[in-house]
């Protein structure tokens with residue numbers, strides 16, 4: 681998964697040639713697959729993450745494949761970092777066409793709402809909700825004068841349904857969906873589309889090694905996988921494909937949508 685080096689789908693066209701795309705949380709999992717896919721499809725990619733090793737490995741891979749990319753160490757919970765990320769896109773590549781605001785954390789705690797610790801609540805809010813809002817604001821500051829742009833915010837199926845023992849994550853992902861719909865309504869007539877992705881059960885370090893630790897728990901992994909109608913976990917590349925489609929002209933009549941990428945889990 682993390683050593684992915686070839687395009688996930690055969691390319692008939694380089695849809696993003698000449699486009700400038702930012703991906704947050706691009707050093708791992710879904711963000712990594714999305715940044716690599718933008719690179720393969722011809723975009724100049726701004727790779728943003730707090731994980732410097734992961735981010736640089738993506739930049740190196742895109743460049744090795746003949747693409748253009750730059751890494752910006754970005755903590756999305758910092759307005760100054762997010763501004764620097766967007767400024768880098770403009771300074772280095774001249775504009776900003778697409779943004780996939782993907783960085784997110786779970787808080788690492790399993791606890792019911794009444795016992796959920798305040799420090800985890802505050803941390804998850806700062807990254808998942810305030811951080812995503814900083815990204816959208818700073819991206820709009822470039823896209824509005826340009827008169828064009830597409831933004832995809834990575835929420836979660838936990839942004840559409842309740843999520844026991846994970847209240848901060850669930851509340852922030854619902855917030856990301858609300859942020860997405862509101863911005864979509866406000867900027868639709870100014871050439872900017874804003875959509876959300878709502879994945880669940882994607883095989884990334886977040887669920888394999890994080891709060892759920894599925895890598896070391898075969899029973900939990902089997903149970904989790906069986907929740908999907910497709911009876912398996914999704915691959916990060918399968919989410920990246922949808923993110924790129926939402927950023928592309930092929931989805932030109934879609935805005936304000938929260939699209940589940942869940943293998944039929946909630947059908």
Ligand SMILES: NC(=O)c1ccc[n+]([C@@H]2O[C@H](COP(=O)([O-])OP(=O)(O)OC[C@H]3O[C@@H](n4cnc5c(N)ncnc54)[C@H](O)[C@@H]3O)[C@@H](O)[C@H]2O)c1
Pocket residue numbers: 704705706707708709710711728729730731734754755756757782783784785807811834835836837838878879880881882883884885886887
């Ligand atoms: N994997 C799943 O099943 C799943 C399901 C639903 C939603 N999501 C969402 O998808 C997104 C990507 O998750 P993933 O599964 O690829 O996880 P991941 O842990 O593999 O990758 C997340 C990346 O975000 C980075 N990051 C964390 N905090 C950051 C910050 N403050 N600023 C910048 N970067 C930061 C991490 O360093 C990491 O590289 C997240 O928003 C997550 O909530 C994932």
